Amino acid sequence: MEYKLFDDYITLQSLLKTTGLLHSGGAIKSFLAENQVLVNGQEENRRGKKLRVGDLVELPEQAKTITLAAPSPEEIQEHENDLAEKARVAAIVKEMNKQNKLQKQTKIGKKQARAPRQTKHTSEQTDRRPVRFPGT
Incomplete structure (x- = not known):
């Protein structure tokens, strides 16, 4: 298996997770x-071992071999485009969340601005309410 490394290095743990061989840090x-x-x-038994382009990782018991390779210029450009698109979408979502939060705060402010209704409870009215138990 060949793994294209777009950064300076990747840790052994990240490589095993990214390739789908193992799913969590505890499992690794x-x-x-x-x-x-x-x-x-x-x-090697260190999860944090830094791997670089040209390194060879072997899992003899699983008959797996991973070679870290440098990506081509086209792959680098595609990777950069993907990262830019993710950043663009994240900025849109962040702005939407900010607007939703402001709208909710505005609605809450309007509700608090209204005068609360004053109601008098007689003993009969309080007896009709259901009993509430803690934790339910």
């Missing part, structure tokens, strides 16, 4: 303790 920790993982031919 126990996997490294129980299985042999070779990085450039040497056994």
